[in-house]
Amino acid sequence: xxxxxxxxxxxxxxxxxxxxxxxxxxxxxxxxxxxxxxxxxxxxxxxxxxxxxxxxxxxxxxxxxxxxxxxxxxxxxxxxxxxxxxxxxxxxxxxxxxxxxxxxxxxxxxxxxxxxxxxxxxxxxxxxxxxxxxxxxxxxxxxxxxxxxxxxxxxxxxxxxxxxxxxxxxxxxxxxxxxxxxxxxxxxxxxxxxxxxxxxxxxxxxxxxxxxxxxxxxxxxxxxxxxxxxxxxxxxxxxxxxxxxxxxxxxxxxxxxxxxxxxxxxxxxxxxxxxxxxxxxxxxxxxxxxxxxxxxxxxxxxxxxxxxxxxxxxxxxxxxxxxxxxxxxxxxxxxxxxxxxxxxxxxxxxxxxxxxxxxxxxxxxxxxxxxxxxxxxxxxxxxxxxxxxxxxxxxxxxxxxxxxxxxxxxxxxxxxxxxxxxxxxxxxxxxxxxxxxxxxxxxxxxxxxxxxxxxxxxxxxxxxxxxxxxxxxxxxxxxxxxxxxxxxxxxxxxxx
Amino acid sequence: xxxxxxxxxxxxxxxxxxxxxxxxxxxxxxxxxxxxxxxxxxxxxxxxxxxxxxxxxxxxxxxxxxxxxxxxxxxxxxxxxxxxxxxxxxxxxxxxxxxxxxxxxxxxxxxxxxxxxxxxxxxxxxxxx
Numbered sequence: 001x002x003x004x005x006x007x008x009x010x011x012x013x014x015x016x017x018x019x020x021x022x023x024x025x026x027x028x029x030x031x032x033x034x035x036x037x038x039x040x041x042x043x044x045x046x047x048x049x050x051x052x053x054x055x056x057x058x059x060x061x062x063x064x065x066x067x068x069x070x071x072x073x074x075x076x077x078x079x080x081x082x083x084x085x086x087x088x089x090x091x092x093x094x095x096x097x098x099x100x101x102x103x104x105x106x107x108x109x110x111x112x113x114x115x116x117x118x119x120x121x122x123x124x125x126x127x128x129x130x131x132x133x134x135x136x137x138x139x140x141x142x143x144x145x146x147x148x149x150x151x152x153x154x155x156x157x158x159x160x161x162x163x164x165x166x167x168x169x170x171x172x173x174x175x176x177x178x179x180x181x182x183x184x185x186x187x188x189x190x191x192x193x194x195x196x197x198x199x200x201x202x203x204x205x206x207x208x209x210x211x212x213x214x215x216x217x218x219x220x221x222x223x224x225x226x227x228x229x230x231x232x233x234x235x236x237x238x239x240x241x242x243x244x245x246x247x248x249x250x251x252x253x254x255x256x257x258x259x260x261x262x263x264x265x266x267x268x269x270x271x272x273x274x275x276x277x278x279x280x281x282x283x284x285x286x287x288x289x290x291x292x293x294x295x296x297x298x299x300x301x302x303x304x305x306x307x308x309x310x311x312x313x314x315x316x317x318x319x320x321x322x323x324x325x326x327x328x329x330x331x332x333x334x335x336x337x338x339x340x341x342x343x344x345x346x347x348x349x350x351x352x353x354x355x356x357x358x359x360x361x362x363x364x365x366x367x368x369x370x371x372x373x374x375x376x377x378x379x380x381x382x383x384x385x386x387x388x389x390x391x392x393x394x395x396x397x398x399x400x401x402x403x404x405x406x407x408x409x410x411x412x413x414x415x416x417x418x419x420x421x422x423x424x425x426x427x428x429x430x431x432x433x434x435x436x437x438x439x440x441x442x443x444x445x446x447x448x449x450x451x452x453x454x455x456x457x458x459x460x461x462x463x464x465x466x467x468x469x470x471x472x473x474x475x476x477x478x479x480x481x482x483x484x485x486x487x488x489x490x491x492x493x494x495x496x
Numbered sequence: 497x498x499x500x501x502x503x504x505x506x507x508x509x510x511x512x513x514x515x516x517x518x519x520x521x522x523x524x525x526x527x528x529x530x531x532x533x534x535x536x537x538x539x540x541x542x543x544x545x546x547x548x549x550x551x552x553x554x555x556x557x558x559x560x561x562x563x564x565x566x567x568x569x570x571x572x573x574x575x576x577x578x579x580x581x582x583x584x585x586x587x588x589x590x591x592x593x594x595x596x597x598x599x600x601x602x603x604x605x606x607x608x609x610x611x612x613x614x615x616x617x618x619x620x621x622x623x624x625x
Contacts, residue, residue: 053578108546112546119590
């Protein structure tokens, strides 16, 4: 590959701090364009001593293992439903350790592939923790304490974040986070998930689906920032399925009744405050999912005068440049949706602008996402509250409906019915342009991903009406939406 | 007469060095041990593997079998690439299982992927001539 003409004397053209989705995409693209690139990646072990390899949050302790465990739990549901289709599924059990073993084998194989890929693309990789010395210099340390100094013309910050622990006695000693659950060596046992984030609900969802006694402790509302109708239905579905909710409640302390061993979970007594009263219960596992903090303060930002917000997010301009001229930031560090494909896209486009004469910026609007709770939730664009705030209530038309996936009709009726849902939010002042699409039901990611191209092309309600649906599918629900929220008409499904 | 080594587990613990009648079978524990094997007079099959690699689990027993039964003295050194990534990188190991036949500081042969005992025998014979 062509070497760039170098106008500097530094060791590297580009130093990327953080070998996750964004950092790796940026590094590889820059190397492809001829830049001399180094990636620093290092994982400080969790309080429970969990650690992992190259590839970042998504591969190791995020999207990938989460989707695999969610899938494992869905298989459990399908096995139940299969009985209605004539299958004899009388002898079915689940092995936590088999599942974790296979998932971790996949992850480790990917860790390896990524290392080889970087070598093949001529990207230098140091499994070392980098901190700034000055605007062109970092110092890095490996796990044996050996240090090196590296200089670079430009830097991309892509360290992402880590889960927060609350300031609650016993939390760091005995509780785990999403950093630990996907490689947990023992069966989690009776579990308490603390938090109302999608991480907490997704974890509670798959744990329950695998037959685990699961409780969720929530301070106030579920899935803050997401569409309220959808968040409420997710909560109601999870409760109907048998997941216990303690709401509102906050944890006050955790005590250890019996220590964990290599093969068994601990026994913990958890105290929490509900309505001003202190209550307690025993659990084997407590998983905190109360928020994540960017690792901005860990790279010695003051050495370069990096500006960052009190919540440690790094403000950047539309080209991902920080206040420091040669330092950029991408991924979970930003005030933007914390999503792998967005980090990858912005990493690649940034590299193309830095080393490939491109001017294309990343579009942060209409980025689709899916929450993989037991009732899956896909959305692109604005929530109803956001749309009302932006365009005014009188300009917003909400089309909505419940639906029943055909696959579920051969199934005994249960409290889980009636939660599948679809909503289109339109701007009446702009030809009923779709400003938000929301879907609750199976295969939410696949459906939402497909429809999102309509949103980025400026589809209107009449475009969706013009589309003929595929039958029988869940996706077709978006082609026949008639009832508006404003009309007050019922969207309950009629009996046959 | 044949010397059979029976294993309690498919892979040896790091602490065990088995002496078969002909060569030794060991798992790499440190860099010094590697240098000794690489520079030694006895040809050594270096088996680069990982515990998440399915084909590796098929190949390693074949290699062990071969080392036990080979009429010439050949050693087997198993290197877990997750523990010794830098050695794997040094030897340009990009896909596993990857076997390098080494002697007296040189790589004299090798192959990638699962092979039959007969094919490996042939490769060894060619490399050592």
